[in-house]
Amino acid sequence: MGIAKRLASIELSDPDGAAHRLGEYWSERPVVLVFLRHFG
Amino acid sequence: MFCREQVAQLRDALPEIRARGAELVIVGNGAPHFAAAFREDFALDGPLLVDPELRAYRAAGLRRGRVEILSPRLPLNAIRALRSGARQGAVQGDAWQLGGVFVIRPGGALAFRHVSREAGDHPAVAAVLAALAPDAPPIDENVAPPRAQVWLGRALGAFVDPFILGSFDRTGFRIHALRFDPTDLDVDLAGRRCLVTGANSGIGFETARALADLGAEVVLLCRNRERGEDAVERIRTETGNARVALEVLDVSDLAAVREVGDRLAASPVDVLVHNAGVLPEARIETRDGLELTFATHVAGPHLLTRMLRARLEESPDGRVIWVSSGGMYTRRLALDDPQWRKRAYDGVVAYAETKRAQVVLAELWAKELADTSVVVSSMHPGWADTPSVASSLPRFHRVTQAILRTPAEGADTVVWLAASPAARETGRFWFDRAARRTHLVPFTKESPEVRRALWRLCEKHARGEKPRVPAAKQERA
Numbered sequence: 001m002g003i004a005k006r007l008a009s010i011e012l013s014d015p016d017g018a019a020h021r022l023g024e025y026w027s028e029r030p031v032v033l034v035f036l037r038h039f040g
Numbered sequence: 041m042f043c044r045e046q047v048a049q050l051r052d053a054l055p056e057i058r059a060r061g062a063e064l065v066i067v068g069n070g071a072p073h074f075a076a077a078f079r080e081d082f083a084l085d086g087p088l089l090v091d092p093e094l095r096a097y098r099a100a101g102l103r104r105g106r107v108e109i110l111s112p113r114l115p116l117n118a119i120r121a122l123r124s125g126a127r128q129g130a131v132q133g134d135a136w137q138l139g140g141v142f143v144i145r146p147g148g149a150l151a152f153r154h155v156s157r158e159a160g161d162h163p164a165v166a167a168v169l170a171a172l173a174p175d176a177p178p179i180d181e182n183v184a185p186p187r188a189q190v191w192l193g194r195a196l197g198a199f200v201d202p203f204i205l206g207s208f209d210r211t212g213f214r215i216h217a218l219r220f221d222p223t224d225l226d227v228d229l230a231g232r233r234c235l236v237t238g239a240n241s242g243i244g245f246e247t248a249r250a251l252a253d254l255g256a257e258v259v260l261l262c263r264n265r266e267r268g269e270d271a272v273e274r275i276r277t278e279t280g281n282a283r284v285a286l287e288v289l290d291v292s293d294l295a296a297v298r299e300v301g302d303r304l305a306a307s308p309v310d311v312l313v314h315n316a317g318v319l320p321e322a323r324i325e326t327r328d329g330l331e332l333t334f335a336t337h338v339a340g341p342h343l344l345t346r347m348l349r350a351r352l353e354e355s356p357d358g359r360v361i362w363v364s365s366g367g368m369y370t371r372r373l374a375l376d377d378p379q380w381r382k383r384a385y386d387g388v389v390a391y392a393e394t395k396r397a398q399v400v401l402a403e404l405w406a407k408e409l410a411d412t413s414v415v416v417s418s419m420h421p422g423w424a425d426t427p428s429v430a431s432s433l434p435r436f437h438r439v440t441q442a443i444l445r446t447p448a449e450g451a452d453t454v455v456w457l458a459a460s461p462a463a464r465e466t467g468r469f470w471f472d473r474a475a476r477r478t479h480l481v482p483f484t485k486e487s488p489e490v491r492r493a494l495w496r497l498c499e500k501h502a503r504g505e506k507p508r509v510p511a512a513k514q515e516r517a
Contacts, residue, residue: 010099
């Protein structure tokens with residue numbers, strides 16, 4: 001499916017401002033990816 | 041509230057998630073400082089990311105709340121904003137964005153997907169854990185819209201559509217989107233080459249970006265090299281897709297279309313989007329002796345389609361999309377004076393007439409290609425807040441600004457027609473992913489003779505039978 005591939009290239013920041021490419025999280029292990037409606 | 045409950049459950053399941061060799065990654069759409077407080081509240085030690093621009097939310101196909109449409113505040117706010125001439129300000133975070141849960145295996149296979157239908161709609165933790173088993177079959181939960189929502193979208197759409205207002209505007213988009221199936225765009229366009237004219241801004245840009253986002257190779261056809269290069273760079277950065285390129289082309293210049301068309305036809309072509317548009321104040325004649333809107337909307341695109349025809353026919357799923365305008369509903373196809381030599385020039389009328397011609401031409405091309413697998417469509421995007429609308433129709437833009445669609449909303453049906461397996465019906469005119477009537481009043485219906493005359497006229501110009509006029513082409517923005 002295309003979704004994981006599309007998500008893989010997207011870079012997002014953590015709360016400290018460091019950028020992470022989403023695909024890196026599932027390069028070696030499975031990932032449970034949770035999108036929140038909003039924080040808190 | 042609902043979110044906290046979900047995160048608390050998942051945090052409690054974290055040891056089980058990690059025992060299965062997996063990691064829990066949480067994405068939120070608020071500002072970073074909210075995320076920091078959130079991490080402390082929940083004592084999270086796993087990755088936590090922020091996506092204030094909702095890029096990952098969009099890529100994941102997550103929903104926006106339907107409460108938004110049902111809320112009486114939206115139309116009231118729009119009316120108030122209209123009265124004061126102001127635009128609604130952006131809200132902190134995005135109150136209407138819904139969430140979802142995915143399980144992605146190493147290498148990118150999707151093992152589980154739950155797309156929230158409303159606040160508080162979360163998957164069972166046990167189902168998520170089960171999907172972490174290496175041999176678990178992939179599971180989709182709540183991806184298609186609920187039947188009641190589709191029914192509501194159809195009913196509300198049928199109610200607002202005759203009024204234009206509440207249909208062409210952003211409220212209309214939200215109403216029509218109730219019946220959209222998000223899986224329609226769950227496609228990987230890798231290996232498909234898409235050409236988009238007028239792609240440096242507005243609907244063309246959003247179309248090019250969305251197609252690149254879906255993995256396609258995209259060629260932007262733009263008049264201006266600098267603006268085109270900026271757009272290519274932006275799309276490459278924002279989508280991470282490097283297969284985005286520029287061809288400088290003024291589609292109103294038939295000699296340029298021949299030259300660039302030859303070059304484009306050297307590689308496969310799967311999708312051709314005729315989006316470039318102009319609305320001049322005064323009559324401008326091109327080097328070919330054509331009035332500018334006729335050359336840009338009709339003669340140029342016809343020639344380009346003709347030049348790429350063999351390539352489109354070779355494609356397993358060739359598509360041609362004509363981006364017309366709702367304004368075409370006001371005019372009948374008339375070819376008495378297509379170059380405006382006898383009439384006092386009116387740019388808005390010239391625009392509407394050539395947009396009507398596009399709709400007819402798309403039908404004629406669909407017939408021409410009926411024996412092939414190529415699908416030809418025309419569409420109108422509704423009222424979208426694009427740079428062209430702002431500069432060509434300043435008064436309309438000022439009055440309607442608060443209720444205009446975003447360019448991405450305007451481009452939604454173009455992308456759907458270009459990319460979705462659900463859009464395979466040829467020769468139709470579309471608006472918000474539904475085939476529409478091409479006439480609202482009987483007065484605009486054209487005769488079969490005029491339809492044939494339009495095809496002959498386009499063929500004549502495509503063959504270059506008209507002598508080229510040496511008059512210098514006027515500068516335009």
